[in-house]
Amino acid sequence: QVQLVQSGAEVKKPGASVKVSCKASGYTFTTYGISWVRQAPGQGLEWMGWISTYNGNTNYAQKLQGRVTMTTDTSTSTAYMELRSLRSDDTAVYYCARDSGSYHVLDNWGQGTLVTVSS
Amino acid sequence: DIQMTQSPSSLSASVGDRVTITCRASQSISSYLNWFQQKPGKPPKLLIYAASSLPSGVPSRFSGSGSGTDFTLTISSLQPEDFATYYCQQSYSTPRTFGQGTKVEIK
Numbered sequence: 001q002v003q004l005v006q007s008g009a010e011v012k013k014p015g016a017s018v019k020v021s022c023k024a025s026g027y028t029f030t031t032y033g034i035s036w037v038r039q040a041p042g043q044g045l046e047w048m049g050w051i052s053t054y055n056g057n058t059n060y061a062q063k064l065q066g067r068v069t070m071t072t073d074t075s076t077s078t079a080y081m082e083l084r085s086l087r088s089d090d091t092a093v094y095y096c097a098r099d100s101g102s103y104h105v106l107d108n109w110g111q112g113t114l115v116t117v118s119s
Numbered sequence: 120d121i122q123m124t125q126s127p128s129s130l131s132a133s134v135g136d137r138v139t140i141t142c143r144a145s146q147s148i149s150s151y152l153n154w155f156q157q158k159p160g161k162p163p164k165l166l167i168y169a170a171s172s173l174p175s176g177v178p179s180r181f182s183g184s185g186s187g188t189d190f191t192l193t194i195s196s197l198q199p200e201d202f203a204t205y206y207c208q209q210s211y212s213t214p215r216t217f218g219q220g221t222k223v224e225i226k
Contacts, residue, residue, distance in 0.1 A: 035215070037163075045155075045163065045206055045217040061214045062120075095162050103169050104210040105153055109162035 002026040004096055004110035011116045012086050019082040020113045022096035029077035030054050033099035035106055036070060036081045038092040046092075050099055051079065086117045121145050121209050125218035131226040138194040140221045142207035147187045151211035154183055154192045157220075158203045166205070167192060197223070 167183035
């Protein structure tokens with residue numbers, strides 16, 4: 001079955017960087033993209049961006065441009081999301097999701113990774 | 120950016136009730152509309168894609184309709200496990216924005 005397993009919770013200081021991993025299994029990694037979505041405590045869902053696992057093309061939310069980098073390692077079927085210059089309002093649960101087809105349907109999700117930014 | 124507006128923001132309903140949640144896009148998105156269900160402490164779960172398609176394993180009491188700018192999620196007979204927050208999302212263009220969510224609570 002399709003599984004996306006994310007790395008564990010992180011606590012970071014303002015200005016630091018965090019890199020979250022998302023290991024996929026149960027399907028051919030390079031035939032689906034990966035999107036990243038975050039959710040601040042008690043808040044709604046925010047789309048962060050998408051990466052093609054086939055050729056590495058990316059599309060980032062404008063508000064995160066310059067601070068976020070999404071990459072993949074096809075040899076291990078793992079996607080990564082790095083966020084730099086962390087601020088307190090980056091405190092959130094970060095999810096990866098399999099991005100399927102021309103409708104970009106997020107059909108399978110990781111369990112989430114809590115990133116806490118605090119001095 | 121395309122704005123997605125859900126209504127209501129919350130609702131109270133009883134088991135067996137028919138529940139309808141609406142989602143409006145700030146511009147036409149054809150049928151590029153998806154619905155998710157989220158329970159506390161869990162990731163979202165895909166309920167409906169392409170406005171009206173049901174993924175395998177999702178109960179048939181869930182249905183979606185609409186195209187263009189106006190969309191609806193209907194639960195035909197609310198079950199205890201359906202109390203959750205529901206989000207719409209447009210996948211027509213980036214950023215692929217979500218609605219603010221609709222919390223369905225027990226009356």
